Amino acid sequence: MRIAIDAFGSDNAPLPEVEGAVLAIKENFCDEITLIGKEDVLKNQLAKFDYDENRIKIVHASETIEMSDKAASSVRKKKDSSLVKALQLHKDNQVDAVVSAGNTGAVMAASLFTYGRIKKVLRPAIALVMQSKTKQFIILDVGANADCKPEHLVQFAGLGSLYAQYYLNRENPKIGLLNIGEEETKGNDLSLKTYSLLEEDKDFNFVGNIEGKHILDGEIDVVVCDGFVGNVMLKTMEGVAMTVFSLMKEEIMKSWLAKVGALLLKPVFKKLKLKLDHSEYGGALLVGVNGISVIAHGSSNAKAIKNAVRFANNIAKSGFVQHAQEYYERNKI
Amino acid sequence: MRIAIDAFGSDNAPLPEVEGAVLAIKENFCDEITLIGKEDVLKNQLAKFDYDENRIKIVHASETIEMSDKAASSVRKKKDSSLVKALQLHKDNQVDAVVSAGNTGAVMAASLFTYGRIKKVLRPAIALVMQSKTKQFIILDVGANADCKPEHLVQFAGLGSLYAQYYLNRENPKIGLLNIGEEETKGNDLSLKTYSLLEEDKDFNFVGNIEGKHILDGEIDVVVCDGFVGNVMLKTMEGVAMTVFSLMKEEIMKSWLAKVGALLLKPVFKKLKLKLDHSEYGGALLVGVNGISVIAHGSSNAKAIKNAVRFANNIAKSGFVQHAQEYYERNKI
Numbered sequence: 001m002r003i004a005i006d007a008f009g010s011d012n013a014p015l016p017e018v019e020g021a022v023l024a025i026k027e028n029f030c031d032e033i034t035l036i037g038k039e040d041v042l043k044n045q046l047a048k049f050d051y052d053e054n055r056i057k058i059v060h061a062s063e064t065i066e067m068s069d070k071a072a073s074s075v076r077k078k079k080d081s082s083l084v085k086a087l088q089l090h091k092d093n094q095v096d097a098v099v100s101a102g103n104t105g106a107v108m109a110a111s112l113f114t115y116g117r118i119k120k121v122l123r124p125a126i127a128l129v130m131q132s133k134t135k136q137f138i139i140l141d142v143g144a145n146a147d148c149k150p151e152h153l154v155q156f157a158g159l160g161s162l163y164a165q166y167y168l169n170r171e172n173p174k175i176g177l178l179n180i181g182e183e184e185t186k187g188n189d190l191s192l193k194t195y196s197l198l199e200e201d202k203d204f205n206f207v208g209n210i211e212g213k214h215i216l217d218g219e220i221d222v223v224v225c226d227g228f229v230g231n232v233m234l235k236t237m238e239g240v241a242m243t244v245f246s247l248m249k250e251e252i253m254k255s256w257l258a259k260v261g262a263l264l265l266k267p268v269f270k271k272l273k274l275k276l277d278h279s280e281y282g283g284a285l286l287v288g289v290n291g292i293s294v295i296a297h298g299s300s301n302a303k304a305i306k307n308a309v310r311f312a313n314n315i316a317k318s319g320f321v322q323h324a325q326e327y328y329e330r331n332k333i
Numbered sequence: 334m335r336i337a338i339d340a341f342g343s344d345n346a347p348l349p350e351v352e353g354a355v356l357a358i359k360e361n362f363c364d365e366i367t368l369i370g371k372e373d374v375l376k377n378q379l380a381k382f383d384y385d386e387n388r389i390k391i392v393h394a395s396e397t398i399e400m401s402d403k404a405a406s407s408v409r410k411k412k413d414s415s416l417v418k419a420l421q422l423h424k425d426n427q428v429d430a431v432v433s434a435g436n437t438g439a440v441m442a443a444s445l446f447t448y449g450r451i452k453k454v455l456r457p458a459i460a461l462v463m464q465s466k467t468k469q470f471i472i473l474d475v476g477a478n479a480d481c482k483p484e485h486l487v488q489f490a491g492l493g494s495l496y497a498q499y500y501l502n503r504e505n506p507k508i509g510l511l512n513i514g515e516e517e518t519k520g521n522d523l524s525l526k527t528y529s530l531l532e533e534d535k536d537f538n539f540v541g542n543i544e545g546k547h548i549l550d551g552e553i554d555v556v557v558c559d560g561f562v563g564n565v566m567l568k569t570m571e572g573v574a575m576t577v578f579s580l581m582k583e584e585i586m587k588s589w590l591a592k593v594g595a596l597l598l599k600p601v602f603k604k605l606k607l608k609l610d611h612s613e614y615g616g617a618l619l620v621g622v623n624g625i626s627v628i629a630h631g632s633s634n635a636k637a638i639k640n641a642v643r644f645a646n647n648i649a650k651s652g653f654v655q656h657a658q659e660y661y662e663r664n665k666i
Binding site for chain 2: 132133143146147178179180187188189191211212213214215216217225226227228229231232233234235236237238239240241242243244246247248251252255257258260261262263264265267268271272275276
């Protein structure tokens with residue numbers, strides 16, 4: 001597959017993007033990469049590395065969208081930005097997917113504007129593949145829609161289910177509605193209404209409510225929530241994991257015996273970090289649009305970009321977008 | 334202070350309640366405890382322990398509210414339940430606070446019904462004292478109100494601030510609004526409207542939005558959110574902490590070197606668990622009513638009940654409820 005990277009997206013752009021591209025090609029994570037951004041800068045950066053020149057190309061873009069830019073207006077105004085040009089390449093079928101570590105709002109707005117929504121989809125959502133105790137699962141929406149209606153959540157369930165089916169190869173994926181209790185009478189107005197709509201939906205395998213304490217248990221393939229709750233939850237998880245490790249480190253530093261213990265546990269900590277580390281996954285996917293936009297973390301390093309390329313490549317190979325288009329073409333919702 | 338315990342609240346009632354009472358008196362966590370529930374059962378259970386008979390009393394109640402009971406109707410129907418009688422004792426000034434590990438919905442409904450709301454308070458909220466990296470802080474609402482309006486959240490901020498001031502002895506407590514970004518333009522409809530109301534409020538020290546990943550940093554004294562988001566967040570934190578430890582244990586068991594390391598780190602793990610363990614705090618407080626109801630976890634053991642008694646005792650001593658009554662008496666909101 002051919003992957004385009006918005007090379008001026010991340011906080012430290014373009015170095016992580018350039019190095020990430022070189023690493024991804026070295027590890028054969030995709031067939032070809034196109035870096036989009038200021039040509040002279042990218043050429044200079046690329047010259048530092050050893051790489052197969054047939055597999056990394058540069059496409060010039062004179063503008064960049066900043067983290068502080070307003071999403072919608074910047075996308076309209078900066079037509080020659082690295083982000084908009086990357087998406088246009090995909091739209092024109094020059095590449096098979098796009099990776100950007102830039103302003104999330106701008107990636108969403110530009111993707112919506114350039115690719116368009118899949119027919120009948122009301123609202124695209126940001127879906128994240130996460131690791132539970134036992135297997136990967138999908139959670140959506142984690143930030144595209146701060147205010148949602150029940151019909152939006154029902155569509156997220158559908159999009160999440162198709163995503164789990166084609167990308168994670170799950171048969172009849174189990175869908176859980178994130179809620180504050182397991183009983184169907186629990187929840188807020190949104191979750192109560194969503195529950196009854198999901199129960200009526202015969203296309204997808206809705207298994208009921210799921211509480212925050214159980215989402216990492218590995219029982220569910222798709223967790224559905226509105227973008228506000230999803231985003232708060234995601235960031236809380238990040239915060240708790242960081243806090244556990246920082247408190248542990250603090251205590252360890254107080255005793256030499258504990259330091260020895262920590263040394264012996266180093267391989268365990270490393271494996272654990274790998275499981276919990278976001279940069280291992282590379283990014284989130286905007287679902288519901290006619291194209292593939294992988295949204296990487298603004299603080300992505302080269303490894304995170306490399307993994308985002310692998311992720312984009314695998315999504316393109318899975319045919320998820322085509323399957324979603326076909327599903328909504330066929331079905332009335 | 335005199336504490337009443339709903340002795341038939343917890344999942345394993347009444348043993349945790351009885352043993353918790355004995356331990357609390359032994360450690361002088363309060364002056365006197367009244368256990369409310371079936372007299373003969375409580376007498377039999379108490380007889381197993383050595384305790385000061387002048388400091389633990391029993392008040393008979395023939396009924397119990399079950400976890401599966403509907404909150405509001407059970408409170409109306411079961412007038413002779415251990416919960417309702419405990420609250421009535423407090424209302425009649427026979428005790429200074431109540432602890433219950435029973436059905437949270439029933440504790441809320443019965444407290445509202447028995448104590449009444451503090452004048453001008455629109456909605457009581459469940460507030461939890463949590464441990465950040467550096468100090469304790471308060472988060473509310475964590476489950477009383479699944480759907481909230483901006484004016485409710487503004488009152489939660491006020492109640493939380495008074496709670497932090499009198500119970501945690503914080504001067505001019507810093508209030509943060511839980512949100513999906515730090516900028517004031519971020520959020521859903523509810524958080525945007527709440528933000529502008531809080532900014533106008535001159536009585537309390539609103540410092541802006543706070544993201545989930547930063548709530549454990551220790552910068553904020555009071556975190557405000559609606560009961561749905563708060564409850565999801567709380568349970569997610571529980572889930573993540575449990576998952577980190579269970580993944581760690583799994584990895585440790587795979588290698589004898591790691592097992593030795595874990596042995597050396599035992600004191601560190603113990604301290605960490607103490608910091609993260611809910612039962613150390615004992616319970617949450619229903620704020621906004623004319624009385625003290627400490628809501629303990631349904632799965633509370635004796636230690637958790639003991640700590641809930643200490644917590645109830647300290648809240649009663651802090652005079653938080655009286656201060657809140659005076660504040661709302663004086664102020665127009």
